[in-house]
Amino acid sequence: MSSWARVYITRMPPVSSIPPRLCLGPGPSPVPPRVLAALAHPTVGHLDPAFLALMDEVRDGLRHVFATTNPMTLAMSGTGSAGMEAVIVNLVEPGDRVLVGVNGVFGGRLAEVARRAGAEVTTVDAPWGRTLDRDALAAAIARTAPHVVAVVHAETSTGVANDIAGLADLVHARDGLLVVDCVTSLAGMPVEIDAWGVDAAYSGTQKCLSCPPGLSPVTFSPRAVARLDRRRTKVPSWYLDLTLLKSYWGLERAYHHTAPINMLYALHEALAIVREEGLPARFLRHRAAHERLPMLNAIAAPAGVDEAAIRRRLLDDFGIEIGGGLGDFKGKAWRIGLMGHGATPASVDTVVAALRAALA
Numbered sequence: 414m415s416s417w418a419r420v421y422i423t424r425m426p427p428v429s430s431i432p433p434r435l436c437l438g439p440g441p442s443p444v445p446p447r448v449l450a451a452l453a454h455p456t457v458g459h460l461d462p463a464f465l466a467l468m469d470e471v472r473d474g475l476r477h478v479f480a481t482t483n484p485m486t487l488a489m490s491g492t493g494s495a496g497m498e499a500v501i502v503n504l505v506e507p508g509d510r511v512l513v514g515v516n517g518v519f520g521g522r523l524a525e526v527a528r529r530a531g532a533e534v535t536t537v538d539a540p541w542g543r544t545l546d547r548d549a550l551a552a553a554i555a556r557t558a559p560h561v562v563a564v565v566h567a568e569t570s571t572g573v574a575n576d577i578a579g580l581a582d583l584v585h586a587r588d589g590l591l592v593v594d595c596v597t598s599l600a601g602m603p604v605e606i607d608a609w610g611v612d613a614a615y616s617g618t619q620k621c622l623s624c625p626p627g628l629s630p631v632t633f634s635p636r637a638v639a640r641l642d643r644r645r646t647k648v649p650s651w652y653l654d655l656t657l658l659k660s661y662w663g664l665e666r667a668y669h670h671t672a673p674i675n676m677l678y679a680l681h682e683a684l685a686i687v688r689e690e691g692l693p694a695r696f697l698r699h700r701a702a703h704e705r706l707p708m709l710n711a712i713a714a715p716a717g718v719d720e721a722a723i724r725r726r727l728l729d730d731f732g733i734e735i736g737g738g739l740g741d742f743k744g745k746a747w748r749i750g751l752m753g754h755g756a757t758p759a760s761v762d763t764v765v766a767a768l769r770a771a772l773a
């Protein structure tokens with residue numbers, strides 16, 4: 414029998430063959446049944462009036478979690494990295510000066526995305542596991558007068574939170590825009606886009622929003638939109654071009670690309686759950702479950718322990734996923750995420766007991 418024939422007659426294994434896991438890694442987080450049920454709701458067209466009304470509600474829910482009144486707030490198709498790329502390619506033009514705070518993998522990724530957009534990138538680095546130094550950032554802003562300053566709020570690779578409040582004044586004084594990565598922080602700890610003067614921020618659905626990965630909430634201040642409107646060059650990515658996408662999310666409702674309808678159902682439900690719980694209660698719940706970053710604990714693996722083997726044992730014997738170290742922390746650390754639906758004392762007890770048994 415030819416290999417082609419074999420392809421046609423072989424039955425694909427059902428998705429139900431994937432074992433259930435307790436997702437306590439750096440994302441995705443556990444998805445509550447209500448969100449999974451929303452995902453399974455029958456698909457309608459992306460210009461269906463009922464769906465367009467749901468998009469408006471998603472936008473309202475996103476404004477609530479971002480604490481903003483920004484009209485340009487929407488969910489980009491794609492994961493958190495799509496939001497990162499969208500913010501950078503829309504706000505940066507070739508030759509622009511971009512300053513990035515780097516104290517982990519995701520600051521490094523931001524710098525790389527800005528370089529690929531043709532920016533002249535300067536980084537302000539801090540050792541992994543430490544916060545960015547405000548004086549060093551202020552000195553670099555004064556020295557380079559950047560068009561854009563970009564900082565990760567919650568650095569998922571190390572479990573460190575960078576302070577954002579007060580940064581915008583320094584950036585705006587040199588006529589720059591402040592960009593913040595809120596992928597891990599949004600809906601798990603206070604994010605105050607308007608009060609902090611943030612010009613553009615992006616996040617992901619699979620962390621503290623407890624929704625599957627697939628959408629990236631973004632928000633742009635009027636100052637950022639004015640920069641977008643003044644561009645000398647076209648946005649280099651057609652798919653992520655907000656000058657086009659805003660017509661679909663705005664009043665015109667003009668087709669740009671087919672929205673991932675069911676993911677938007679799921680995000681709508683996840684945002685409804687956030688509203689019901691209330692942001693202050695949700696932040697407290699995350700803080701109660703954690704020691705450092707309220708949603709992600711980076712833990713040094715004991716000397717002499719094969720950290721990857723322990724993670725594998727947690728997965729195989731207990732059905733629990735946790736993350737390994739990235740970059741400088743590869744092979745040396747575990748990253749235990751307690752995000753969204755997973756941020757509970759029961760999750761902490763479960764993972765601690767399983768770790769204890771795996772290490773015994």
Ligand code: PLP
Nearest residue numbers: 492493494519567569596597617
């Ligand atoms: N930024 C931060 C802080 C992250 O933690 C992540 C993912 O873990 C990303 C960006 C990229 O998001 P994604 O993997 O959803 O593309």
